[in-house]
Amino acid sequence: MIEGPFLNHRAAALALLNCDYRLTRKAGQFLGQIAVDSTSLSQSQCEWLAKLLDKAGLPSLAEGEPV
Numbered sequence: 001m002i003e004g005p006f007l008n009h010r011a012a013a014l015a016l017l018n019c020d021y022r023l024t025r026k027a028g029q030f031l032g033q034i035a036v037d038s039t040s041l042s043q044s045q046c047e048w049l050a051k052l053l054d055k056a057g058l059p060s061l062a063e064g065e066p067v
Contacts, residue, residue: 005062009046010035012053012061021056 006012013035016023023031030048034041041049046061053060 002058005059006053007062008038009041009049009061010038012049012058015058016052016056019056019058021058023052027052 002015006015013031017028017031017035027048030045031052034045034049050060
């Protein structure tokens with residue numbers, strides 16, 4: 001079980017890719033992209049990541065995390 005919020009979007013993406021939660025191809029491609037790219041996420045990307053984390057039962061991003 002993963003404790004606490006994720007410190008950055010790359011760690012959150014890797015956790016989603018490695019958990020048992022079933023992802024769509026589109027979600028997998030999105031997570032693969034943000035896992036290797038340290039640039040900031042757009043507002044819509046940040047919202048999608050938050051939804052994926054919630055659906056998989058994983059912690060959210062840390063408050064104030066520069067996504």
